[in-house]
Structures are given as C-alpha cells and as structure tokens.
Amino acid sequence: MKKIxxxxxxxxxxxxxxxxxxxxxxxxxxxxxxxxxxxxxxxTSGAGKSTTMHxxxxxxxxxxxKVYLDGEDISKLNENELAKIRGKKIGxxxxxxxxxxxxxxxxxxxxxxxxxxxxxxxRLERAKILLExxxxxxxxxxxxxxLSGGELQRVAIARALANDPKLILADExxxxxDSKTGKKILEIxxxxxxxGKTVVIVTHDKNIASYAKKIIHLKDGKIIRR
Amino acid sequence: MIGExxxxxxxxxxxxxxxxWLTILGILIGIxxxxxxxxxxxxxxxxxxxxxxxxxxxxxxxxxxxGMEDMMAGLTSLSEHDLKLVRTVPGVDLATGxxxxxxxxxxxxxxxYTWVVGIDPESGxxxxxxxxxxxxxxxxxxxxxxxYKTILGYYFGTKDIFDRVIKPKDKIKIEGKEFEVIGLLKKxxxxxxxxxxxxxxxxxxxxxxxxxxxxxxxxxxxxxFETEKxxxxxxxTLRRDxxxxxxxxxxxxxxxxxxxxxxxSILAIIQGVIVGIAAISxxxxxxxxxxxxxxxxxxxxxxxxxxxxxxxKNLDISLMFLIESGLLGLVGGGFGVVTGVALAKIVExxxxxxxVLGTEMLxxxxxxxxxxxxxxxxxxxxxxxxxxxxxxxxxxxPVDALRYE
Numbered sequence: 033m034k035k036i037x038x039x040x041x042x043x044x045x046x047x048x049x050x051x052x053x054x055x056x057x058x059x060x061x062x063x064x065x066x067x068x069x070x071x072x073x074x075x076t077s078g079a080g081k082s083t084t085m086h087x088x089x090x091x092x093x094x095x096x097x098k099v100y101l102d103g104e105d106i107s108k109l110n111e112n113e114l115a116k117i118r119g120k121k122i123g124x125x126x127x128x129x130x131x132x133x134x135x136x137x138x139x140x141x142x143x144x145x146x147x148x149x150x151x152x153x154x155r156l157e158r159a160k161i162l163l164e165x166x167x168x169x170x171x172x173x174x175x176x177x178x179l180s181g182g183e184l185q186r187v188a189i190a191r192a193l194a195n196d197p198k199l200i201l202a203d204e205x206x207x208x209x210d211s212k213t214g215k216k217i218l219e220i221x222x223x224x225x226x227x228g229k230t231v232v233i234v235t236h237d238k239n240i241a242s243y244a245k246k247i248i249h250l251k252d253g254k255i256i257r258r
Numbered sequence: 259m260i261g262e263x264x265x266x267x268x269x270x271x272x273x274x275x276x277x278x279w280l281t282i283l284g285i286l287i288g289i290x291x292x293x294x295x296x297x298x299x300x301x302x303x304x305x306x307x308x309x310x311x312x313x314x315x316x317x318x319x320x321x322x323x324x325g326m327e328d329m330m331a332g333l334t335s336l337s338e339h340d341l342k343l344v345r346t347v348p349g350v351d352l353a354t355g356x357x358x359x360x361x362x363x364x365x366x367x368x369x370x371y372t373w374v375v376g377i378d379p380e381s382g383x384x385x386x387x388x389x390x391x392x393x394x395x396x397x398x399x400x401x402x403x404x405x406y407k408t409i410l411g412y413y414f415g416t417k418d419i420f421d422r423v424i425k426p427k428d429k430i431k432i433e434g435k436e437f438e439v440i441g442l443l444k445k446x447x448x449x450x451x452x453x454x455x456x457x458x459x460x461x462x463x464x465x466x467x468x469x470x471x472x473x474x475x476x477x478x479x480x481x482x483f484e485t486e487k488x489x490x491x492x493x494x495t496l497r498r499d500x501x502x503x504x505x506x507x508x509x510x511x512x513x514x515x516x517x518x519x520x521x522x523s524i525l526a527i528i529q530g531v532i533v534g535i536a537a538i539s540x541x542x543x544x545x546x547x548x549x550x551x552x553x554x555x556x557x558x559x560x561x562x563x564x565x566x567x568x569x570x571k572n573l574d575i576s577l578m579f580l581i582e583s584g585l586l587g588l589v590g591g592g593f594g595v596v597t598g599v600a601l602a603k604i605v606e607x608x609x610x611x612x613x614v615l616g617t618e619m620l621x622x623x624x625x626x627x628x629x630x631x632x633x634x635x636x637x638x639x640x641x642x643x644x645x646x647x648x649x650x651x652x653x654x655x656p657v658d659a660l661r662y663e
Contacts, residue, residue, distance in 0.1 A: 147571070
C-alpha cells in the first residue's frame with residue numbers, strides 16, 4: 033500500500049504585492065513530506081524558506097497551486113478552518129521561542145489544548161508529562177522571563193507536542209541559542225523523530241540541516257536540490 | 259475555557275498595572291457620579307413618597323393662582339365664600355381655610371422673618387395636622403378659644419433661629435403683638451416647615467388685615483369617595499361660581515397624589531439631566547478603555563500570531579481581548595459603586611449637618627437592583643469599548659503577526 037504524504041505541495045506559487053511591485057516568493061514548489069521523515073529545508077535569506085514553512089504549517093495559503101494535508105485539499109480553506117487544522121495536526125517551534133510571557137511554563141504548554149477545548153485536569157496532566165519529556169519538570173511553575181534560552185526552547189517544543197500533532201515545524205530553532213545548547217535542542221528533535229514524529233526544520237545553516245535525514249535546498253523560490 | 263481566558267485577561271491587566279489603573283479610573287469616575295446621583299435622588303423620591311403616604315391620598319388642596327408657588331408669592335384669590343362653597347360639594351368630609359403670611363417675629367431683642375400660618379383649631383385642624391405633618395413635642399396644641407397663643411416649629415426650640423431656646427410659656431412678638439408660646443413641634447424634616455409659626459385663624463386674619471381672603475383651602479375627602487372625582491367636582495363648583503371657562507381659572511385644585519406626581523416628574527427630569535451628564539463622563543471612560551485596548555493589541559500582535567499558529571481561532575482571540583476590556587469596565591464599576599455610595603453618604607451627612615433640607619429629606623437609597631445593573635452596565639461598557647480593538651486583534655493575519663517586531 034502506498035503511503036499518503038502528510039503534506040503535499042503541487043506547483044505552489046506565492047506572490048506578494050509590495051506597492052506596485054509583485055514579489056514572487058515561491059515559484060512552483062513541488063514537495064511531499066511523508067510520515068516519519070526528518071527534513072531540513074535549507075536556503076539563504078530570501079530563498080523562500082519562511083514562506084514554504086508558512087504554507088506547510090497552514091498559516092498561509094498559496095496564490096496558485098494546491099496544498100494537500102493528509103490527502104485533503106486545504107488551499108482554499110478560510111482562516112478559522114486553517115486554525116483548527118493547525119491546532120490539531122501541526123506543532124510550531126520558533127526562533128524567538130514565542131512563549132506567552134504572562135503564563136508559566138506548564139500553562140504555556142497547556143495553551144494549545146485550551147483552544148482544542150481539552151478539559152482542565154487533562155490539560156495540566158498532559159502538560160506535566162510533556163515538560164518531563166523535555167527535562168523541565170522542575171521549572172514548570174516558572175514564567176518565561178525566569179528561564180534560559182535553552183529552557184525556553186524546550187518549553188516551546190513541549191508546547192508544540194501538546195495536541196500530539198503529526199508534524200513538528202521548527203523555524204531556525206537554534207538561531208537564538210549558543211551552539212552547545214542548540215545541539216541539545218537538535219538532539220531532542222532527533223529523538224522525537226525516532227519516536228515516530230515527522231519533523232521539518234527550516235534553517236540557513238547546513239550544520240543544522242545535517243541532522244535531518246533529507247535536505248531540501250531552496251533558492252529564489254524554487255527547489256534546486258533534494 | 260472561558261475561565262482560562264478570564265485568568266489570562268487578569269494577568270495581562272496586571273502586567274501593565276499603571277495603565278490598567280488609569281483606565282479603570284476613567285470608568286470609576288463615571289460610575290461614582292451615576293451611583294451617587296441616582297441613590298441620592300432615589301432617596302429623595304422615597305422620602306417624598308413616604309411623606310405623602312403619611313398625609314394620605316384622601317386630601318385635596320386648593321391654591322390661589324396656578325398652585326403652591328402663587329400661594330407662596332402671596333396671591334390671594336381665595337376667600338371664605340369659596341370655603342363655604344367647597345363644604346357643600348358632595349364627598350367633602352372636612353374643609354378648612356388657612357392664612358399663609360411672612361411675618362416679623364421678635365424675641366429677646368432679636369428679630370426674624372418667617373412663615374406665619376393661621377389655622378382654625380375648630381374647622382379642621384385634623385386635616386392641617388395631616389397635611390403639615392406636625393406633631394406637638396412640648397406643651398399643648400391650639401384649642402378653640404385660644405387668642406394670642408402660638409405653636410412654634412422645631413427650630414425655635416433650638417438656638418438655630420434665636421440665640422436663646424424658646425420654651426412653652428415664653429412670650430414672643432409677632433407683627434408687633436405679644437403672643438404666648440403654648441407648644442413646640444417635633445422635627446418635620448425640612449427647614450421651611452420646621453421654622454413655621456402657627457397662630458389661631460381669627461387672630462391671623464386680624465393681624466394681617468386679610469379680610470376674608472384665604473391663602474389656601476385644605477379638604478379631606480369622605481371615606482368611600484374617590485379623591486380625584488371630588489377634586490373635579492370642587493373645581494367645577496368654584497368655576498361655575500366665578501363664571502370662568504375651563505383653563506381660565508384663577509385657582510387650582512390638586513390632590514395629594516397629583517402633587518406627589520408633579521414632584522416625582524420634576525425629580526425624574528432632574529435625575530435624567532444629571533445621569534445624562536454622568537453618562538458623558540462614562541463615555542470618556544469608555545474611550546479610555548478603547549485607547550488602552552488598541553495599544554494593548556499593537557503591543558501583542560506577535561503574541562496574537564503565536565496564539566493563532568498554535569490553534570486559536572478568531573473568536574478565541576477576540577474573546578480574550580473582550581474579556582480584558584470588560585474586566586477594566588467591571589473593576590471600574592465595582593470601585594465606582596463603592597466610591598459612589600461613600601460620596602452619597604458624605605452628601606447626606608453634609609446636607610443633614612447644614613440643615614438646609616433637614617435629615618428626612620436626604621437619605622441616599624441604595625437598591626441592590628441599582629448596584630447590580632450598574633455593575634452589569636460597566637462590564638458592558640468595557641466590552642463595547644473593547645469591541646473594535648478585539649476585532650482588530652482577531653483580524654491579524656498570522657503570518658504578518660508572527661513577523662511583527
């Protein structure tokens with residue numbers, strides 16, 4: 033039986049209008065991501081990495097082309113329908129960590145479950161398990177301002193896992209960390225992939241990309257090498 | 259889930275404590291004004307209603323001219339002839355004439371001008387007692403046959419009017435004639451009534467050279483008769499006697515209920531104007547909330563982007579902001595109720611101390627209905643003020659919001 037890709041991009045174009053000028057951020061991307069893969073999308077600044085990530089992550093829809101998630105066409109869905117899919121199927125990890133400053137570590141991890149209407153007890157129980165998984169069970173009551181960069185990113189990873197998504201999307205996850213801490217974070221992603229999660233890391237750094245099993249090179253909005 | 263949003267909203271408000279308090283202050287001032295003004299005027303209304311209930315709805319008062327103001331101005335278009343006519347109207351139980359005059363009062367080389375009322379101890383002092391709500395405190399009441407005897411209002415028994423307290427058996431001069439004080443009244447509760455002097459009707463007539471002119475006629479309606487209908491009959495009788503057309507009358511007939519209603523409608527107008535002014539300050543407070551919320555949305559665009567990325571729908575985002583602005587309103591409302599009640603109490607005490615209106619007139623009235631509706635309203639004002647900022651927040655495109663620096 034042929035495996036269905038989690039995400040399939042078919043001739044995806046993304047064109048932004050900046051004043052009178054049209055900027056083609058993506059120019060006909062074709063890409064398939066299968067369950068259990070560990071992929072790095074590598075490219076220089078302006079190559080279209082972030083735009084690709086936004087489309088894979090259902091944060092944005094293409095100007096032209098199709099996007100299939102679990103075989104379902106999502107390129108025409110509206111904002112709220114996309115939000116629903118993001119909440120359930122995708123976990124995000126950002127370069128700037130992007131935790132909610134007023135919430136404690138455990139509350140940050142539980143937040144995606146709030147949007148999925150998971151009952152309170154269940155939320156906190158699961159958030160606790162996830163923090164243990166990333167080795168932060170002792171810091172669960174701390175606010176983001178009281179945590180180090182590496183700790184913040186581990187909380188963010190735990191948050192990305194909250195609704196048990198199929199796909200983890202990380203945008204330069206080590207960009208704000210020193211190399212030693214960055215390595216540890218990347219090891220967490222490797223471990224998650226070994227446990228069966230599909231991981232996509234977007235980066236400009238080929239050392240980081242080397243952790244992935246497959247590297248996709250982007251240049252000027254096109255895939256130049258797989 | 260809503261519980262989570264409340265807890266997050268509270269934390270966000272606490273994150274920018276000073277700004278939140280300043281915003282709350284705007285609402286607080288508006289609500290303070292509304293609560294204190296409404297409770298004071300409600301209290302006034304309650305007191306007036308109570309006083310009218312005490313005097314009963316079976317009374318009719320006939321004033322010269324357009325009403326009470328013309329009587330006070332000294333207009334005298336009523337006479338003893340009218341009194342006799344009124345007594346013939348079916349349903350009239352008792353009717354009595356009164357003389358109202360400002361008189362010169364002297365005591366202990368001191369002089370004051372005050373209301374002097376001539377009442378007939380015989381022809382219906384009972385009604386006058388009810389209408390004027392007077393009760394003897396010290397000494398005795400006027401009796402048939404009393405000549406130069408007088409009953410004094412409450413303040414004459416204090417050092418409020420003259421330097422010395424007046425007691426029964428003291429002598430005072432009214433319009434140059436000596437009178438013996440035979441009684442002092444209990445406090446009625448308004449300055450004017452509590453410094454009025456009562457003398458026998460015949461003596462007043464002589465003293466003020468009034469002839470057969472009357473200041474007012476008081477009527478008590480018989481049991482089983484409708485006060486309004488009897489009043490209508492009295493009006494008709496007097497009009498026919500004077501050969502006047504409807505609308506041309508130089509007198510007016512009012513039932514106690516009508517007088518209460520006119521008081522109430524004046525009070526309602528005053529209340530409306532005052533609350534309208536207070537509402538303007540509430541509007542300003544609401545604009546303050548809107549300003550704060552817009553700033554808050556701008557500061558948290560990135561946070562909004564993150565929330566959307568991790569699955570928040572537009573409704574979730576707008577709810578978070580709406581709850582936050584609603585809470586600003588509600589907290590402002592809560593404190594506003596407290597300061598409003600305090601302010602009303604201060605006004606009440608100040609007025610009582612100054613004695614302008616007497617203690618009875620001003621008892622601030624705080625109904626739970628008022629407090630609950632004010633709290634609900636302030637939450638509502640907060641939500642409405644936060645509506646546009648919340649929509650702005652919800653409409654953020656997640657990609658742009660995540661990129662926002």
